[in-house]
Amino acid sequence: MNYLLTLAYDGTEYCGFQVQPNGRSVAAAFQDGLEAVLGARPDIKGCSRTDAGVHALGFALNFHADCKIPPFKLPLALNSRLPRDIRVLSARLVPEDFHARYAAHTKTYLYRILNSAIDSPFDARYYHRIPGRLDTDRMAKAAAGFVGRHDFLALCASGSSAAAHGDTVRTITDCTVTRKGDRVEILVTADGYLYNMVRILAGTLCEVGAGRMDPGAIGGILASRDRGRAGPTLPAKGLFLHHVSYDLPEEETRG
Amino acid sequence: MNYLLTLAYDGTEYCGFQVQPNGRSVAAAFQDGLEAVLGARPDIKGCSRTDAGVHALGFALNFHADCKIPPFKLPLALNSRLPRDIRVLSARLVPEDFHARYAAHTKTYLYRILNSAIDSPFDARYYHRIPGRLDTDRMAKAAAGFVGRHDFLALCASGSSAAAHGDTVRTITDCTVTRKGDRVEILVTADGYLYNMVRILAGTLCEVGAGRMDPGAIGGILASRDRGRAGPTLPAKGLFLHHVSYDLPEEETRG
Incomplete structure (x- = not known):
């Protein structure tokens, strides 16, 4: 079984x-x-x-x-x-x-940011804190630039075996940025990921949100295939594997 | 200052x-x-x-x-x-x-319940878990029965100095129960509280939610002034002092 x-x-x-x-x-x-x-x-x-x-x-x-x-x-x-x-x-x-x-058809990752000058006593293990105000409208615009079938080498940390094999094309089907109070959530769905890809993608969106990058810059960053053009790799603690999608038959008997 | x-x-x-x-x-x-x-x-x-x-x-x-x-x-x-x-x-x-x-005019407390057969790896410190399904519509009806100026001795743990002085009348101005997925939140606002009052109030609402008490029973429980008639004292870990309301002048200068 x-x-x-x-x-x-x-x-x-x-x-x-x-x-x-x-x-x-x-x-x-x-x-x-x-x-x-x-x-x-x-x-x-x-x-x-x-x-x-x-x-x-x-x-x-x-x-x-x-x-x-x-x-x-x-x-x-x-x-x-x-x-x-x-x-x-x-x-x-x-x-x-x-x-x-x-x-797995697709995997969805969630990156959580606490956008506050003050840390939370409850959530410090599960949020990356960024004190300066992030403009999530700008971030959402930039996020749309990641959607589609692209070479994501610019969002790949060094030491990736996929990169060594030239296997760096993936399809992002959804990438959204939402804010609830001082909590910012980035949700990404793709058919696969490169090494540290979500953490670099989130770091790039935060550069846009902080005003240091333009929302329209994403296409150029991807086309450059240059890791140095993208934003920083955000810490692991804000990252959650959210869910995985499968095509499965109806569940079998419960006994 | x-x-x-x-x-x-x-x-x-x-x-x-x-x-x-x-x-x-x-x-x-x-x-x-x-x-x-x-x-x-x-x-x-x-x-x-x-x-x-x-x-x-x-x-x-x-x-x-x-x-x-x-x-x-x-x-x-x-x-x-x-x-x-x-x-x-x-x-x-x-x-x-x-x-x-x-x-303080009023203080608002929040009691958080995880209504799930399975504990959360993230929230175990901040939620009291109740595995059996709670009927939050019944709980909300019962909650309304606490609102008003009442003698809350039935919701007071023993060893309270307020009870020893016969000072057990308080006014609850708001008491609500809401559910979001498997999270149930009880929010209570009052001008003051007796010892363990919110935890006993929450425990009583959970008895109603589990079907062991009737939503209409609250008035009788309060009138009895009998701690034995109310529900159990829920654990401290689900309880949060939410906020305190004051009547304050506009904030003074920021320098």
Whole structure:
């Protein structure tokens, strides 16, 4: 049986999703919980790697197991064995050949900014704070410039294997900027991402919002394929994997 | 000069606002910061005591000081000396005889409930989780029953000095229940509160929401003056002092 699970996690204490030689990964913590529940430690396939400190509201992963627990009982069973900063939100069966990474149509990321002179005692782990006023109308205009099929090399951190292979064309289907009080949210949906792409995209939009870049400059930045033309890489703590979209058959029986 | 400051704090690590013989209080932590900035340690008057673990979004306090720093510069100066879980949001001058507790017309408290079978990895410190579905329409009806001038002894924890003095009549001017997804918020505004009153009020509303009490039962519970008739005291972690209302003159000069 192939199980697809959705997870939320606070990435602050982790080196990212993927198992790493050094550092505690979300995947390893999840496998420990899985082993406690199933008595087995199957390989897991995550929808994305996510960097150290990045959070998730709707991370997807799958694994194969001969499991007597019906899928709808898995979240509670696993949550009793997982650290409090990782929660399983849902579980279902999927076709045997389903792979959480390759089956993903699009992934949506959220970047959260606290646009305030004063930090919040409650949200400091989950927002990047920018004290100077950001003009979100300008940011929204610039965001539209990222939408479409483009070479995103200008938004790719060095050391990317995709860049080394010349594989830097992606399609962003949606990129929006919204403000609620002093909270600014950037939501990006794409068929794939380059290394640090969302954090650089968010950093570029903030340059526009702060008035240091023009909203019309995005096309030129992308065409330049020059990382130096884009904005800074914003910190991991503001970044959330929001959700992943799959084309899946109606859910199978609940028993 | 009499300074009125507004603070937000995460109360998780504190024994409440008020200085206590045992335990770290928000007031003591604040006074340490004040002393570092002013070189003096004035008495501070808080708008409320707030219990251990209770949070604040808009706590008000005042103190008298001969301070060369203009009020508008105090928040940044103090925030650089305060622990990260306490932030000064604003500061202004008020008349010499102003007292943050006695001058308060009304105080508004917020109680936050996560109505979900699964805990949130992000909000566990700031929401009380109730797994079973709460009917917020029923809760809103019951909430209306608390509004008005009533004897609230039935919502008062034992050991209250107000109760010992027979001083248990208060006026709730507003009490609302709203739901956004799996988040339920109870907002209460009153001219004063008895010991644990909001947490017992919230616990009573949750009994109604869970179907164990009738929305029409509130009047009878209050009339009984019997703590045993009301619902349980919900945990401190869901409770926030939301804001305090004062009648104040227009703010004085900013220099």
